[in-house]
Amino acid sequence: KENGKVVDLCAGNGAVGLFLTNKTKASIVAVEIQPKLAEMAERSVKLNSLEKQLTVLNLDLNDSLTHLKKDSFDTVTCNPPYFSDLPTSKKNPNPYLALARHEITVTLAQTIEMSSALLKTKGKAYFVHRPDRLWEIFECMQKNRLAPKKIQLVYPKAGREANMVLVEAIKDGRKGGLRFMSPITVYQANDEYTPEMREILYGTAE
Template identity: 65%
Template sequence: MQVELRSDERIDQLYSHDIQIIQSPRVFSFSLDAVLLADFARPVLKRSGQVVDLCAGNGAVGLFLSAKTRAAITAVELQPRLADMARRSILLNDLEDRMKVLTLDLNDAFTRIPKDSVDTVTCNPPYFPVTPASKKNPNRYLAVARHELTVTLEQVIRITSGLLKTTGHAYLVHRPDRLGELITLMGKYRLAPKRVRLVYPKAGRDANIVLVEGIKDGRPGGMKFEAPVIIYGEDGQYTPAMKEMLYGDGHQ
């Protein structure tokens, strides 16, 4: 379907899933975090299932997940401009029959999505806590996406757990330096961490991204650290694993 673009917008493509997405450098463009999270997540597969993506931005994670599941997908995004971009991307990919966007503060999620009703929740939340010393992006769209101006990590975990059915799965991407806090909060809100994957910009460098799966009311213990992902090779090009995530088999 043809959709109207604003002057600052473009259409990009995630070739591995044949998904087109509306982006804007002035407002929001998805990062590798969204690709990594969608690759890591194992969403419910059945058509009657419910998937919710919180802090959805321009809808990237939900759009990418649409290739992995037949379930209904609901994206929750606070900022109307980004929610509008997500809705037009849904039309662009002919996904309006099973994907929708709620322009909603995450803290009000239960007013539109019943508690204990969701099979899979994904979230790429703001990474940086707000402190008096915080240097926030002057672009409000980017500041809200990156800093905990409208939602904290604890609120994200509390809402995620509240939405999930018992044994429902949560998938989050964050910074490794907050992994301890993330695991503690998951325990507080009945999410048992089960899989952890670290992402490294290059071999020999410190990890800069962590992906975590939790199960609501899951049995304690059994946490697995998966093989890491390395984004760039020594030549500065994407590694084969990243090329496959971005372009699929046979694309370079």
């Protein structure tokens, strides 16, 4: 909504929240557990003079309801850790990257549960995740009153398998009506962004 409330979970260095300030006048809260990343996000907010619109909370996602009101947000965005934390999982030796990529501090189920808890009825949730976990995403959504409505696959290059999926869901939405949007391809053969991707990132295909 143009004048609503947005919360960005697993915010990292705040990139999603910063991009959203160009698309809405809504109040935005970014939640990030890692102090170093939250501090980076805070610096970006100050450098761009966005203190009145964008707030950063250095907070465990699971503790969100201690600082944020239940059922109070119009929109949730989330780019969570993609990989399960299994004994056999090969993790990045960099602890910051390991936390960002693996479900060490928060699981997919917890992420979706908190997203639903924060959303108003008919509020929308937007997730970025891995295609191979789409079935699990749907299962978790069903348990938490979220109805998936739009799916968009993201391909690194033409002829490659999709490596990301974008999902839009509505809290307490009607079942059915799932739509598959046109896919996004990120890079051309020469490793430069496709015109579509440049349009998304920079507002121009040139």
